[in-house]
Amino acid sequence: MVLWFKGRYPQIPGWDCPFRGITGIPGPGCYLTRATSAALTGDLHRALEFHLFGPIVAAALLSWSVMALCKRRLIPVRFRLAPISIVASAFALYWLLRLVLSYGFGVVGSPGFPAPG
Numbered sequence: 354m355v356l357w358f359k360g361r362y363p364q365i366p367g368w369d370c371p372f373r374g375i376t377g378i379p380g381p382g383c384y385l386t387r388a389t390s391a392a393l394t395g396d397l398h399r400a401l402e403f404h405l406f407g408p409i410v411a412a413a414l415l416s417w418s419v420m421a422l423c424k425r426r427l428i429p430v431r432f433r434l435a436p437i438s439i440v441a442s443a444f445a446l447y448w449l450l451r452l453v454l455s456y457g458f459g460v461v462g463s464p465g466f467p468a469p470g
Contacts (some may be wrong), residue, residue, distance in 0.1 A: 378456070379466050381448035385410065402463045405447055 388407020391400035393414075403463040411418030420429040455465035462468060 378452065381444055384467060391413070403467060405464070406444060 360413055367434040370376075370380050373383060384403040385406060388403035388405075389402045389410045391397075391403060392408040395407055400411070417429070417447035421427055423429070449466055458465075
């Protein structure tokens, strides 16, 4: 499989997504790493083109890092089930929306999946 994104983002390895390799459709996390990388480098527009959750993950990573450093613990907070369930549900619904828009209506780009080229 040719990886169209190789070379565009040299800081991110061009590995194939196992979910996409098996099913032929992008998985819920496809483009999330690129979106997070773009958000961390300050390119919010590009991050949102890749994945809506990219800036959210970038903010969570920064917050987690600051809290871990301040509390001197790798896991600085206790996890609660309710917020995790809400975020996981929103993540799944966003993926389904992208699938319907991209494969059902032919939408290319945000909020659908990015164009492969």
